[in-house]
Amino acid sequence: MALAISTEPELLTRDDTESGQWSVGSCDAKRGLPKTNVSTRDMVVPMHDTPKARAIRAHEMMHAKLSPQNNLMDKWIERGIASAPAMVAVEELRVNILCKKLGFDMDAIGDDGDMADGERLVALKDWPALVMTAISYAETGSLKKFLNGVRRHDRYWGKILGDIAKRAVKQMASFNHNELTSTAPIPHSELTPFGFTFTEQIAEWVDRIASMPAPEEKKPEGEGEGSGSGSGDASADSKEGVATHSNKGITPHQTPEQYEAKIKHVKPTTYGSYVTSLPQWTELRIGKTNLDVTVHGSLGKKKIASNAGKNPRRMHRILTDPHQRIFDRKVRGKGGIVIIDASGSMHLSKDEVRAMMESAPGCTIVAYSDLGDGKDNAWILGKDGKIASEFPRMNHGNGVDFPMIEWAVKNRKKSSEAIIWVTDGGVCGKNDHFHDVLAMQCIKFCKANKITVVPNQETAIASLKMMQAGRKPETIWPAMFKQTWRKLMGSSLRK
């Protein structure tokens, strides 16, 4: 039996937390068993004297040196810029790149289980999981085996995933080394460490790639026989599995070449070199207003025919309707939430705001604008048939665009309740600067939650009228959102 080797996490220092004694346990050199908890200072690593165990120990030690404390990870997830699985995958990548740079033999990591992972995920046609796994295995021996597993069933997916992993490595390696490895806290933020901002940037890009429709099969003549298994079963699986790529998201008209070209245009964002430029939102603080004016009516409320009632207002139906629905019945409106971006760039006058409020009877109307003074930055101007006659001071910065739309989604009574967001797309965070990553966060959220976005007061009123008429309003993306989308996704922002 190989000699037991320990590991020395106590020797590591960080700028964001005190050093101290660690609890170190041993495990087999198998995926999923080694782990590191920076908050509780627990580490479990293989203690065998083998190249693989040594590489795993280096990997876990690098986590102990650089990765966020586990109890602070929630704060990164709450930001909503990137998903938790993407951040975990990209953090693996960051750690693996740095270990390799220091001379550790990361190719020693990897076994047949990685190949099985590839085969299993292709069989499940789980494109997002394939992307995440390829990223997390990059710069280790696992990636080659994983891609071999993928290629056994789908050569084309294997190629695309290899390209994505290469791009992620290239992007991560392009960052300033000192900043990439910094464990300093981020100024004006509860977030730490600074180096993790690079993980978040790439993770946001990975999320966008993973959420794209899966690439369509590329099946040239003679391929699909499996690239190494040589077994009859494998080729049969390959033919069967690949030929039925009718999974979610595949766009039948898209050729492999088109897909490759499309994915190349999906670009990561960059936060810049300065710590103060970290894009982040201000905390949403909803202030009180006096809702003193009653507005009659309710958006979407209407009368429909009924076969029971007091006054027969639809007598003609006695002859035309088989159910003889000659009475009226009131149907409650679905209501809605109107979010008004009341920042300076919108140039909204009080009359224009009032016009929108009057066009949205029965709706919840909220307006927001952050002054950067720590005071209220959002106000409910209308609710339950009442609106405010006096408006608070607005027309300043944005600050809370995303928290506001997030609040609206959390507060809608039913998932079918419409949300209209009136904004010019000039979304700004804490430092009142527009940033693509913040704009992209809003776009993704609006798409996912079916929020209707309109760029100005006129389109807002037109949309509200459509709602009153029982029709569904359409999103008209503001120019700034369109620009962001084109810049980061390389395509047009569609409804």
Added chain:
Amino acid sequence: MEATTELPQCWKHVQQCLDNGIDRILLYGPPGTGKTYFGLHYGNIDGGSHRLICTEDMTTADLTGMFKPDGGSFCWHYGAGIKAWEGNGIVGGRLVVDEIDKASGDVLGELLALLDSPESASWENPETGRIHRPKAGFSAVMTTNVEDMNDLPIALLDRFPVRIRINTPHPDALAQLSKDLQSHAKNSADAGKRRISLRSWMAFDSLRKGIGAEDAASIIFGERAQSILDALTIEAV
């Protein structure tokens, strides 16, 4: 020697005690953190400092004194305890007793008498009959690696109401190491089973300059050489 950088919390407490007239301090914690060095060199030591290392074989002679042959006759030689009492003849000195937990019953009994309050403490010279009392300014620093204070005699603990756990090397001691090793020495001083003493780091530091880090680690750290070198590499990222 004075502290060159900001003191860690434990050392700050010790310094504050010395600066505010506390003359009995018990320092405990992992070895190799400079407890003895601090006792011998810091605070008011105008009266000199005298060190004792307790072992099971030690006798009270090391504390109070003994007759030694001197040119055909025997004359009395004072032990470290009485020397510290007398100091420089004007002010009392400092008595530093290491490994206090290893003191035998006899030594401990004598030590308790020496460390009694100045009003009660006295000792008679068997040769001259002179009564010695601790001079003003006498102080005592005890050190031990015992972590649980309940393992020490109650009477001794009673004489040392100030008990401070030292868990990190003194910055002045760390300053003797190469800069790249200072944080490691600091962090590993109190790392439980994986503790690496300051002395080991100093030996490694010296040896690596001559034969390279890998060989030096192999000699100093033995089986842990690879994992320590890997940790140093990752720390330098």
